[in-house]
Amino acid sequence: MSAQEIVFENVSKFYGDVLGVNRIELRIPPGLTSIVGPNGAGKSTLMNLMCGLIHPDRGEIRVLGISPRNPERLMRITGYATQFDAAPRWATGFDFVVSSLLLFGYSSSLAERLAWAALEQVGLTDAAHRKVNAYSKGMRQRVRLAQALAHDPQVLVLDEPLNGLDPVVRAETIALFRQLAASGRHVVVSSHVLQEVDVISDRVVLMANGMIVAEGGIRGVREEIREHPSQFLIRCPQPARLAALLFERAPVAEARVIEEEGALLVLTRDRNVFTRTLTALAASGLGIESIVPADESVHALYEYLVGGSA
Amino acid sequence: MTARFRLRQALVIARLEMKRVFLARRSLWIYALALLPGVLFLVHALQLRYELSKAREGGTVAPAAVEAIEEGMSEEQVLALAGKPGEDRARTVHRTRRREEAGREIFETREARTRRMVYFDGARRAFLWFEDGRLRSKEVRPVLNFAEDREVYAGVFQYFYLRLAIFFGCLGIFLNLFRGELMDKTLHFWLLAPARREVLLAGKFLAGWTAASAVFTGGAMLAFAAMLWPHMGAGAEAYWQGPGAVHAARYALAALMGCAGYGSLFLAASLWIRNPIVPAAVLLLWEASSGFLPELLQKLSVLYYLQSMCPVPAPMERDVPTLLRLILAPAAPLSPWLALPGLFAFSALVLWAAAAGARRIEINYSTD
Numbered sequence: 075m076s077a078q079e080i081v082f083e084n085v086s087k088f089y090g091d092v093l094g095v096n097r098i099e100l101r102i103p104p105g106l107t108s109i110v111g112p113n114g115a116g117k118s119t120l121m122n123l124m125c126g127l128i129h130p131d132r133g134e135i136r137v138l139g140i141s142p143r144n145p146e147r148l149m150r151i152t153g154y155a156t157q158f159d160a161a162p163r164w165a166t167g168f169d170f171v172v173s174s175l176l177l178f179g180y181s182s183s184l185a186e187r188l189a190w191a192a193l194e195q196v197g198l199t200d201a202a203h204r205k206v207n208a209y210s211k212g213m214r215q216r217v218r219l220a221q222a223l224a225h226d227p228q229v230l231v232l233d234e235p236l237n238g239l240d241p242v243v244r245a246e247t248i249a250l251f252r253q254l255a256a257s258g259r260h261v262v263v264s265s266h267v268l269q270e271v272d273v274i275s276d277r278v279v280l281m282a283n284g285m286i287v288a289e290g291g292i293r294g295v296r297e298e299i300r301e302h303p304s305q306f307l308i309r310c311p312q313p314a315r316l317a318a319l320l321f322e323r324a325p326v327a328e329a330r331v332i333e334e335e336g337a338l339l340v341l342t343r344d345r346n347v348f349t350r351t352l353t354a355l356a357a358s359g360l361g362i363e364s365i366v367p368a369d370e371s372v373h374a375l376y377e378y379l380v381g382g383s384a
Numbered sequence: 385m386t387a388r389f390r391l392r393q394a395l396v397i398a399r400l401e402m403k404r405v406f407l408a409r410r411s412l413w414i415y416a417l418a419l420l421p422g423v424l425f426l427v428h429a430l431q432l433r434y435e436l437s438k439a440r441e442g443g444t445v446a447p448a449a450v451e452a453i454e455e456g457m458s459e460e461q462v463l464a465l466a467g468k469p470g471e472d473r474a475r476t477v478h479r480t481r482r483r484e485e486a487g488r489e490i491f492e493t494r495e496a497r498t499r500r501m502v503y504f505d506g507a508r509r510a511f512l513w514f515e516d517g518r519l520r521s522k523e524v525r526p527v528l529n530f531a532e533d534r535e536v537y538a539g540v541f542q543y544f545y546l547r548l549a550i551f552f553g554c555l556g557i558f559l560n561l562f563r564g565e566l567m568d569k570t571l572h573f574w575l576l577a578p579a580r581r582e583v584l585l586a587g588k589f590l591a592g593w594t595a596a597s598a599v600f601t602g603g604a605m606l607a608f609a610a611m612l613w614p615h616m617g618a619g620a621e622a623y624w625q626g627p628g629a630v631h632a633a634r635y636a637l638a639a640l641m642g643c644a645g646y647g648s649l650f651l652a653a654s655l656w657i658r659n660p661i662v663p664a665a666v667l668l669l670w671e672a673s674s675g676f677l678p679e680l681l682q683k684l685s686v687l688y689y690l691q692s693m694c695p696v697p698a699p700m701e702r703d704v705p706t707l708l709r710l711i712l713a714p715a716a717p718l719s720p721w722l723a724l725p726g727l728f729a730f731s732a733l734v735l736w737a738a739a740a741g742a743r744r745i746e747i748n749y750s751t752d
Binding site: 089122125126127128129145146147148149150154156158159160161162163164173174176177178179 | 396577748
């Protein structure tokens with residue numbers, strides 16, 4: 075197994091009779107990876123397995139070569155901001171981060187310095203000495219993020235980290251994720267808000283019903299799913315004529331003329347042949363104004379894959 | 385990672401955890417339980433000191449004078465012998481006598497003059513009841529009975545403190561260490577630390593043991609001090625300079641080790657069993673029956689070791705019902721020098737089993 079990747083090999087987890095995840099085969103390289111799926115898809119289970127909060131019933135997991143059953147080594151290189159919202163009653167934001175750092179064996183002064191730096195990174199220094207229980211949802215989210223970041227881990231696992239954040243903080247947080255990923259770390263982020271993932275990352279793991287239904291770059295994932303048609307919106311003065319030509323020359327599954335917009339919506343099963351044909355037709359003087367992939371967003375992909383439940 | 389680093393981690397965990405254990409609102413009843421005997425002994429001590437000061441106010445007589453007073457003496461004879469009493473109360477009562485005459489019941493009523501005198505000889509109070517000028521009854525009671533108070537303390541410590549207060553207190557404290565955090569949904573905080581589960585267990589146990597020991601050893605010592613207090617100046621100094629300090633240390637040790645023994649059991653139960661209340665009830669029954677179990681099985685009860693650490697055997701009244709007598713019967717005694725390592729070994733064994741439970745713990749708050 076690679077010591078540079080997070081590897082799941084045939085991993086299954088059941089909660090009694092309820093499926094958590096099933097037969098997961100996954101390799102996560104460094105960079106920003108998003109795990110996407112609706113509630114109950116198995117995203118949190120996957121993350122909890124990765125960090126040893128739960129153990130698989132079958133299969134094996136390695137995080138940069140370390141088993142999650144060895145928290146002593148694993149958590150030294152991993153930071154996990156869970157979705158669990160509770161925090162110790164006694165803790166202020168600062169105490170909360172410091173106390174976790176003390177468990178790494180840092181001296182009090184170093185732990186306090188690192189905690190302050192982490193709180194600065196998430197913009198929470200003003201509220202650092204307030205009790206976590208008195209924080210808003212977004213602040214609790216940020217203090218968990220600070221705790222996960224504080225020891226500068228190689229692997230950062232973040233379960234729905236943008237939940238409850240206001241737009242400004244959200245943008246800052248996304249920038250922080252990108253910066254961490256760019257520095258060669260593994261940043262694994264889960265989300266059920268698909269548009270969010272579009273913005274955050276190019277690499278996605280799509281989950282549904284405890285299984286991985288697709289993985290890779292968003293474009294790559296799109297290519298993987300050949301049984302589902304790609305969708306293009308083509309603007310031109312003669313959409314009906316263009317539709318007829320495309321039906322003749324390209325593998326078009328469906329075409330719909332949108333008269334009021336002067337556009338044609340086309341579904342094709344072979345993206346490559348279709349784009350070649352379309353390029354040739356454009357060159358022949360049909361007056362094509364624009365070609366826009368209409369389903370490049372994760373949301374569209376997700377609708378294809380799980381039947382539009384998102 | 386070195387053993388020293390892990391030890392440091394366990395101490396950090398214990399320090400952080402102690403805030404939660406000591407400040408938990410759900411622990412308040414445990415403080416009440418631990419302080420109850422102390423409060424009762426304190427009330428008793430205050431009552432004795434009040435009685436003593438009241439008796440002294442009335443003046444003291446020589447112990448020999450109290451001894452010389454005999455039933456049948458006249459009021460004047462007693463007054464001549466012992467002088468003015470500390471308390472003196474007289475009243476007239478009606479005495480009714482029934483007799484039969486020629487097959488008929490006849491009730492005769494007459495007036496009688498009664499008087500109660502109380503003398504104090506510095507340690508004892510003599511209660512004298514007169515009727516129609518003659519001493520009908522004399523009762524001498526010590527205001528302070530140190531031997532009795534020590535025996536009562538031994539009984540309270542063994543029957544209430546060890547069997548109930550520490551048992552239930554540890555149930556509350558040690559079940560909360562893991563299960564309480566599962567309920568609060570904060571256990572993942574610990575599981576995400578770079579620490580072995582065994583280290584986490586050790587840290588949490590240390591926190592629970594420190595808290596329970598502080599509460600219960602403190603409570604036991606408070607009760608012991610309150611028991612001694614009224615006797616200071618009346619025999620307690622000699623006791624304290626003799627076996628008293630050792631007795632106190634042995635009671636403290638028994639409380640300390642009781643917290644370790646029961647604490648380890650409840651910690652293990654919370655890790656292995658979803659609802660530990662049932663095994664706690666079974667354990668209570670087991671501990672209660674330790675007195676009449678075969679000797680080999682007695683060694684598997686915490687009480688077996690704890691009773692051997694107590695310096696004074698617990699008193700048993702003659703009129704105690706048989707079933708209760710069986711439950712309260714002490715187990716076969718063991719040398720305190722064996723009891724201490726025995727209970728250490730017992731607790732270590734239970735914690736070893738608990739560590740296996742800690743390794744398999746998973747965070748699944750929705751079902752816990």
